[in-house]
Amino acid sequence: MVENRPFLAFLTHLVLILGVVIVVFPVYLAFIASTHGPGDFMRGLVPLLPGPHMIENYSFMLNEGISSAGAPPLSIMLLNSLVMAILIAVGKIIISILSAYAIVFFKFPFRLLAFWIIFITLMLPVEVRIIPTFKVVSDLGMLNSYPGLIIPLIASATATFLFRQFFLTVPDELMEAARVDGAGPMKFFRDILLPLSRTNIAALFVILFIYGWVQYLWPLLVTTDSRYYTVVMGIKRLAATADSEPQWNFVMAAVMLAMLPPVLVVILMQRLFVKGLVETEK
Amino acid sequence: MQAKRTIFPNKVLPYVLLVPQLAVTLIFFIWPALQAVKSSFEREDPFGFKTTFVWFENYRRLFAEASYIGSLGRTAVFATSVTVLSMCLSLLLAVAVNRVLRTNRLYTTLLVWPYAVAPVVVGILWWFMFNPTIGIAPYMLRALGVSWNHRVDGVDAMILVIIAASWKQISYNFLFFVAGLQSVPQSLIEAAAIDGAGPFKRFWTIVFPLLSPTTFFLLIVNINYAMFDTFGIIDATTQGGPAQATNILVYKVYSDGFLGLNIGSSSAQSVVLMLIVIALTAIQFRFVERRVQY
Secondary structure, eight states, X not given: OOSOOHHHHHHHHHHHHXXXXXXXXXXXXXXXXXXXXXXXXXXXXXXXXOOSOHXXXXXXXXXXXXXGGTOOOHHHHHHHHHHHHXXXXXXHHHHHHHHHHHHXXXXXTTHHHHHHHHHHGGGOOGXXXXXXXXXXXXXXXXXXXXXXXXGGGOOOHHHHHHHHHHHHHSOHHHHHHHHHTTOOHHHHIIIIIHHHXXXXXXXXXXXXXXXXXXXXXXXXXXXXSGGGOOHHHHHHHHHTOTTSOOOHHHHHHHHHHHHHHHHHHHHHTHHHHHHHHHHHTO | OOOOSSOBOOSSHHXXXXXXXXXXXXXXXXXXXXXXXXXXXXXXXXXSSOEXXXXXXXXXXXXXXXXXXXXXXXXXXXXXXXXXXHHHHHHHXXXXXXXXXXXXXXXXXXXXXXXXXXXXXXXXXXXXXXXXXXXXXXXXXXXXXOOOOTTTOHHHXXXXXXXXXXXXXXXXXXXXXXXXXXXSOXXXXXXXXXXXXXXXXXXXXXXXXXXXXXXHHHHHHHHHIIIIITHHHHHHHTTTOSTTTTOOHXXXXXXXXXXXXXXXXXXXXXXXXXXXXXXHHHHHHHHHHSOOOO
């Protein structure tokens, strides 16, 4: 702070508090809605204070779900999302760290070509190649399966770039010393490079876990069997029961449960999250 | 391209290390993309027996279609509004957080978590708030004499998706602006203060220009976000309606191709979208190589 201006300090906090209100209010409203009984939504305005039905709504959604909307119990969908998010994050990290290692520590024909092929994935989000990608997955018999949900998403240019950037900063002497001591490439990778990359791996894991959890279009395309629904796409089905008004209390209980895991990850691992976000995007 | 001065001599190992990444990329990214390009030049007869090569016919029809041109325009309006709204709000919040000392971390925590909320869920949250029958926002607007119904009014629907998409992106922009603000040298600000520049003048003449690399980077990222990552928001709130009012390009390619099964047109749309992403990515990476300078 350069100088003391009480009015400006007041204004600063006012702006921040308003910002927090804007950010939090929609979720507060959803939480409130998830604690009421179904009848409380008939009066023409959503309630603004918590109701008494919270535990009942949440346990109903977790254990039974609304089968008329074609959605299985939330516990199954949450488990699917968890499996998908973790495996996508782990898979992306493994294949990216290996390819970054190959690109930085070896010289071989077509190195530049390999780099560019990886780079291209940045330019081809699922949204621009929906039908042909769907066709490939269906030809491989991977519809309605975990591999189908996970493998097509685990190529990662950003993760590869992050590891490449990091490997380039590892001093050459470290590798020379390892080689003098007789370590082969895989031993050097396992015993020196991996331990050095620990924080980068953790930061990436946080970002990629969130990436995997919030996937929507891809699970929507490849799953028609409700056993493989993820929670994010399942919610959409709940909310879209078009013939009648959705059962708001149940939908919002599902919304809260679907938001909770990744939001907790961000809040509890804020430092790693910020590091991962700011560094992968450069 | 940069590599280590000293390297391992193995000949086969690097290929083995690269195989998983390249296999996934080739099978699930490059091959489908090439298929999309190929079928954008083809036309299938109604029974799917025969495909003929038709050159640019699909593109010609696409750009002659009023609904596609309309969708291009709406995408531009949507992307611009989301980018401007969310970047302005985030910059304001980042500057404010940068001024407070003790409560800095608390505010940051409270502002960043929407990053982890899935776009569809964001859509449902705002759809609930703006629900014409029970939502709180239409209720308050009615008190002000404004009637709100995004189910029939295209402008209302567009405003709804813009607000929802901007809300989701605030946390991201905020974090990058905070990082940018922290790298502005304190000595410059103090020097300006000694010379008698007030807080607002300091912001516009020193801080804001020094933030321009961050701002430019975020500009590209936000346009990219608004054009491609908002599929879930549209699908959860308006599904492109009413009367195509919020049918942005990425939603249209899905609804024409996957739901409407118009392969030729959808492939041509995919290729147009690919060109847009390629252009945005190219701009972004050129910029990373050479930062905006004066």
